[in-house]
Amino acid sequence: MLGIEEGGGANGLGAATRRQRERDCEVFTGRKVASLSAAEMEQARRAGYEPDGEYLIGRDPREMTRAELEAMGHEAMSPMEAIRAKCLDCAGSAHEVRCCVAMACPSSPFRTNKNPWRAPPTEAQIEARRRAALRLRGSADGASFMGAADGRPSGVGLSTPAEIQCPNK
Numbered sequence: 001m002l003g004i005e006e007g008g009g010a011n012g013l014g015a016a017t018r019r020q021r022e023r024d025c026e027v028f029t030g031r032k033v034a035s036l037s038a039a040e041m042e043q044a045r046r047a048g049y050e051p052d053g054e055y056l057i058g059r060d061p062r063e064m065t066r067a068e069l070e071a072m073g074h075e076a077m078s079p080m081e082a083i084r085a086k087c088l089d090c091a092g093s094a095h096e097v098r099c100c101v102a103m104a105c106p107s108s109p110f111r112t113n114k115n116p117w118r119a120p121p122t123e124a125q126i127e128a129r130r131r132a133a134l135r136l137r138g139s140a141d142g143a144s145f146m147g148a149a150d151g152r153p154s155g156v157g158l159s160t161p162a163e164i165q166c167p168n169k
Contacts (some may be wrong), residue, residue, distance in 0.1 A: 014053075017045070028043075028044045028047055028049045028056050029056075030055070031044070031055070031056055032054055032055055033051040033053075033054060033055065033056060034054070044056055045059070046068075046071060046072075047072065048064075048068075048072050049098060080113055080114075080115060083096075083107050083110045083111070083113075084110075084111070084112075084113040086107060087100070087107055087110075087111040097111050097112070098111075098112065
């Protein structure tokens, strides 16, 4: 038994931890192609491996379908979320990620799920996002969401709760 079962997980119950799924896939690491049966070769493929000469290597994720990646236990996430997940995997906890001293690590500047190289949005970008949000709320001209005389949506940019007009009162 190699652990990659239809039910998922080495325990055969269909539920496995992320680490157990990793261990299930790692049984193919370093295995020679010639030593695998046809069934093991299919299991290796589902686990994300492909033959490359004498040994198995990881399949190119650009050539895999979303379903194949999800079957391997991967979830759709942004690159920043992937970096954060790897930092959590490496350090063990959010507190340890925050306190990490591996300053030479390429992920170090991104470990708190923020891109330090990204410039803050300009006023024009903020205004464009505001207008796009108004359009997405279902009003072509935004009139149904306008509450202030200056064109702001109701409740946006107001400094005190007393200035906010509740539509049901």
